[in-house]
Amino acid sequence: xxxxxxxxxxxxxxxxxxxxxxxxxxxxxxxxxxxxxxxxxxxxxxxxxxxxxxxxxxxxxxxxxxxxxxxxxxxxxxxxxxxxxxxxxxxxxxxxxxxxxxxxxxxxxxxxxxxxxxxxxxxxxxxxxxxxxxxxxxxxxxxxxxxxxxxxxxxxxxx
Numbered sequence: 511x512x513x514x515x516x517x518x519x520x521x522x523x524x525x526x527x528x529x530x531x532x533x534x535x536x537x538x539x540x541x542x543x544x545x546x547x548x549x550x551x552x553x554x555x556x557x558x559x560x561x562x563x564x565x566x567x568x569x570x571x572x573x574x575x576x577x578x579x580x581x582x583x584x585x586x587x588x589x590x591x592x593x594x595x596x597x598x599x600x601x602x603x604x605x606x607x608x609x610x611x612x613x614x615x616x617x618x619x620x621x622x623x624x625x626x627x628x629x630x631x632x633x634x635x636x637x638x639x640x641x642x643x644x645x646x647x648x649x650x651x652x653x654x655x656x657x658x659x660x661x662x663x664x665x666x667x668x669x
Contacts, residue, residue: 532572533569533570533571533572534569534570534572535566535568535569535570536566536568536570536575536599536603536604536667537562537565537566537599539570539572539575539576539579540560540579540597540599540604541560543576543579543580543583544558544560544597546580547583547584547587550587551587551595554587554590554591555592556587556590556592556593556594556595557593557594557595558587558594558595558596558597559594559595559596559597560596560597560599561596561597561598561599562598562599563598563599563600563601564599564600564601565599565601566599566600566601566602566603566604566667566668567601567668568667568668570667571648574644574647574648575648575667577640577641577644578641578644578645578650578665579597579604579606579665581637581638581640581641582606582641582663582665583595583597583606584637585608585610585637585638586606586607586608586610586660586661587608589608589610589611590608590609590610590660591610592609593608593609593659593660594608594609595607595608595609596608601668602666602667602668603650603651603664603665603666603667603668604664604665604667605662605663605664605665606662606663607657607660607661607662607663608660608661609659609660610660610661611659611660612656612657612659612660612661613654613656613661618654621638621639621642641663645665648667650665650666650667651664651665651666652664652665653665653666
């Protein structure tokens, strides 16, 4: 129960960080979260890079998209010990890439399996489970792949 309460309080805090409930652009939301996470990344000696490959058109809920983007960015900064965290804006959404060593296929399967809401009672996988559920609710495509040094999470917002 405490894990659930903590999770909902975190979502509430993240919604306050995003600020508005008026739909906003992905570009502005990325820039806003960059301001929040850059100091924490730099404090760990990480490089946080924002790369705009294209502009993703459309307006999105700053709460729903903010929770998705914030969770992926928080995980990348938290679990990357050294190196770079990158956020790419693409024509259809965004990509968050880290150098945190990747995630086992079994763990990803557990996190992304439809029947399970959370992975375990120690708060492991709850953020990614929420990301998965929000993306499914909004009709956004979420994909994970391991890279040479870490993970790449892609979110497609537009067809």
